Amino acid sequence: MFTLDARLQQDTLLLGDFPLCRLLLMNDAHYPWFILVPRREAVSELFQLDAEEQQALWRETTWLAEKLKDTFAADKMNVATLGNVVSQLHMHVVVRRRDDAAWPAPVWGKHAAQPYSERQVAAIKEKLQLVLTENFCFAEG
Amino acid sequence: MFTLDARLQQDTLLLGDFPLCRLLLMNDAHYPWFILVPRREAVSELFQLDAEEQQALWRETTWLAEKLKDTFAADKMNVATLGNVVSQLHMHVVVRRRDDAAWPAPVWGKHAAQPYSERQVAAIKEKLQLVLTENFCFAEG
Numbered sequence: 001m002f003t004l005d006a007r008l009q010q011d012t013l014l015l016g017d018f019p020l021c022r023l024l025l026m027n028d029a030h031y032p033w034f035i036l037v038p039r040r041e042a043v044s045e046l047f048q049l050d051a052e053e054q055q056a057l058w059r060e061t062t063w064l065a066e067k068l069k070d071t072f073a074a075d076k077m078n079v080a081t082l083g084n085v086v087s088q089l090h091m092h093v094v095v096r097r098r099d100d101a102a103w104p105a106p107v108w109g110k111h112a113a114q115p116y117s118e119r120q121v122a123a124i125k126e127k128l129q130l131v132l133t134e135n136f137c138f139a140e141g
Numbered sequence: 142m143f144t145l146d147a148r149l150q151q152d153t154l155l156l157g158d159f160p161l162c163r164l165l166l167m168n169d170a171h172y173p174w175f176i177l178v179p180r181r182e183a184v185s186e187l188f189q190l191d192a193e194e195q196q197a198l199w200r201e202t203t204w205l206a207e208k209l210k211d212t213f214a215a216d217k218m219n220v221a222t223l224g225n226v227v228s229q230l231h232m233h234v235v236v237r238r239r240d241d242a243a244w245p246a247p248v249w250g251k252h253a254a255q256p257y258s259e260r261q262v263a264a265i266k267e268k269l270q271l272v273l274t275e276n277f278c279f280a281e282g
Contacts, residue, residue: 045217047207055196058195062188065188078221080219080247081219081220081221082219084217085245087217105225105249106249109247
């Protein structure tokens with residue numbers, strides 16, 4: 001059974017589900033920073049997914065990155081799976097702008113997270129509802 | 142026409158070619174750090190590749206990560222496309238070990254690169270020749 005890693009649960013807000021992956025929002029207002037987690041048990045590396053799941057993960061990742069780039073006016077999308085701290089397989093999809101807090105460095109470990117206000121989260125969800133119109137189920141609340 | 146970005150050229154050693162991607166070795170003995178570059182012109186984001194090329198990139202990435210994990214006894218593989226500095230689309234595939242110089246932080250910007258000796262490079266190439274036996278063409282020299 002799939003259970004979200006406790007650290008991911010603590011650091012993120014739930015947005016909803018693609019066919020394979022749970023979509024989370026990192027609770028850090030520095031960057032629009034999203035995380036995809038395949039709803040599979042005990043998977044840590046990409047190649048531990050079966051071939052079909054690998055394709056689904058890449059499809060969801062690439063599609064999400066494309067939508068986010070437009071929606072949040074990114075200068076560059078950063079896509080990465082590291083997992084040195086949280087071993088549960090998860091894919092970072094981060095909107096980067098030339099004027100963001102860490103540019104051009106990667107986002108990890110640069111700044112302490114700055115939690116969103118409820119209003120900021122509502123604004124992000126509203127934007128996403130305009131573009132995640134296919135194969136995505138928004139979580140309630 | 143595909144031309145490798147000048148910064149990538151300067152920082153890496155050429156290993157060879159997969160069907161889509163050029164495989165480079167980052168000239169930094171801190172970590173076995175590889176880079177895949179799709180041999181396509183003027184592509185910066187994943188979703189600028191066509192659907193078939195996207196699949197090929199992911200296939201080559203995932204396959205390479207799996208081979209490297211065994212070959213270099215990784216504790217975790219890090220896979221990322223950032224491109225904040227070098228805009229030419231390139232995928233980092235980095236072998237991470239719990240005792241490496243940056244663990245558990247990501248590798249970017251942690252330490253100045255420590256160039257390989259010729260002997261070290263030869264040893265890496267020898268290892269790769271045992272596992273990159275399909276769909277890969279080693280560069281001469």
